[in-house]
Amino acid sequence: MTSTAASAETTARWSEELRAHGRRVTKQRLAVLTAVEQFPHAVADDVAASVRGDLPDISLQSVYVVLADLTETGLLRKIEPPHSPARYETRVDDNHHHAICTGCGRIEDVDCAVGHAPCLTPENTHGMTIQIADVLYRGLCADCAAQAS
Amino acid sequence: MTSTAASAETTARWSEELRAHGRRVTKQRLAVLTAVEQFPHAVADDVAASVRGDLPDISLQSVYVVLADLTETGLLRKIEPPHSPARYETRVDDNHHHAICTGCGRIEDVDCAVGHAPCLTPENTHGMTIQIADVLYRGLCADCAAQAS
């Protein structure tokens, strides 16, 4: 996974977002945001590889620190599928879901199936106040289905 | 978490299930099945603690081996919530979902919200053939909500 220098426009947009959230604008944050935007659902390792196009000496741990901070800030969304390291994306405002291929592990975005907030009204919640519903679809992607036959 | 000696009836039922799946009946498997049935959503550590009421010297690794085998066999269902070790339950035949309390981590069963197979028909699957939908609700349980106020 190679890097792509962020366009001035992209940089400006992310800088604005960072400031809007009261965060300092650093080259590490800009590089991470750009990388995740370019490669949605990338894992920390991939992000680090991409970021190293701009910042060759950044360590994986530093990338983890930045990813965690940006996730907490709300600029990134963290996805944690079983049997996969955590993945990150910049699409944070809609509550879309994900489909993971059981063959190759690739992840695709999936919009809500039923209106805007699907599955948010389970029948019996045992007194729990439900805040969000994480939906993870599992299946076979077209490529893996073709290979299987 | 203490053990409860399995009733003869329970043991007989699980023995039958094991044989029906072409598996040998061992005291380790019976103890694990009984423990998980008694404590739904227990983590491996809890299962080991419970099993040790019958088999004081069983190691955690052995419990892991048995849990993995029973899960593969289909006698147990494994739940893998983020930030929690895997949990196990004996309720395997319905596709029910789970609600996890963000306060205390407790897990409750939640029946399907919309008919029998909710959320199984997303709008755009990018060519993926969806097989199952894992739904994980997050919220606050009654106890934690009370404490928060």
Added chain:
DNA sequence: GCCTTATTATGAATTATTCATAATAAGTGG
């Protein structure tokens, strides 16, 4: 009761991630 093969035991290894602490740099006020 033997014998074959499934099952279990166990110590070591793995992987993703966080933590504590030290070093650095962003933005602010003079």
Added chain:
DNA sequence: CCACTTATTATGAATAATTCATAATAAGGC
């Protein structure tokens, strides 16, 4: 533009859950 405060980043070590390889054991068929 410089200095300074405090956020941010760097880094090595630690952690936690789980799996793996291999050796020991025991179920169930004959």
